[in-house]
Amino acid sequence: MEAMINLILQFGDLNKQQIDFLLSKVEMLEFKKDDYLSEAGKVPRYVAFVLEGVFRFCYYNNKGEEVTNYFVEEGNFVVDNEKFESQIAASEYVQAVTDCKVLVFNKKDWDEISNTIVGWEMMKANMVKKCLTLAMERRSPLVSEDATTRYLSFIEAFPKLINRIPLSYVASYLGITQQSLSRIRRNIR
Template identity: 90%
Template structure:
């Protein structure tokens, strides 16, 4: 099985946040399984308790929810080489308020809650490593998100391309438009104007 990313990539990412010896790494890997999702499948659904922490080997995911007008709002994307989880809801095992959906056919490495807790109870510094990973993910999300609030639509689109250079040809424009807070027609116009 040849994926864009590998288990090794996941371990290398984790090792940026703390030290693990070979025994700990082997233990970690013994708890992981590969999950394949088809385009539009959900990794996590609103109203249900999230089941997994996932590392994206291949594919793109989006976080989305429905607003009070029943419009679907995409508010974040996660691609290869990153963890994807509704962390707060997963850790406290309460129902999620949003969806995590595969935008493309995807392959992920997943940890279920029981195994994730077992890793915490077995690997001494795991809580600290986990906290640092979560902090990095949140910081990245804020960096990719915050400029979008104050800019005009064209600048937001250019910022999106900057933040997610590999995504523009891989995800439906309707999701990009929703993420940017513009209509699909506006997005098409913006794209025509900057070509």
């Protein structure tokens, strides 16, 4: 819980009473590998802070192929934010890539925090902005670089993930086949 509070405090100040209130609204959940935190076609139920494990955002393209869009690891919030806030059905999945332990807030409690803690909306907006900026920084090179450079960029962006997640997810994220990824990995060793 300390890691979550430390992250939140990067975006504004909270006193002890506000922190205690925040912590009173959180629940710990565990997800097994391949479980869904959020599913396409369903309204996301939680904002989660990842204590242990890795999640991925994925969807199915118009050819029915699974595409990994993003990864979220320990020390970060994971949520389909726009759909959660609007309480509308998600268009992608948020899936546990490993066994995961998370702290979650449901929508009612998340809204209660916003209505109780002065300045929370601004802190929340700044957290979302930072997450979106980071996602863009990690995704934008994937559009213009060759596959080897994209793989090296992936290792730089997610240094702790390469040995924790299936290579099929990495290949999907990079927009290449698993065979191409294996060839690239062989060539750079």
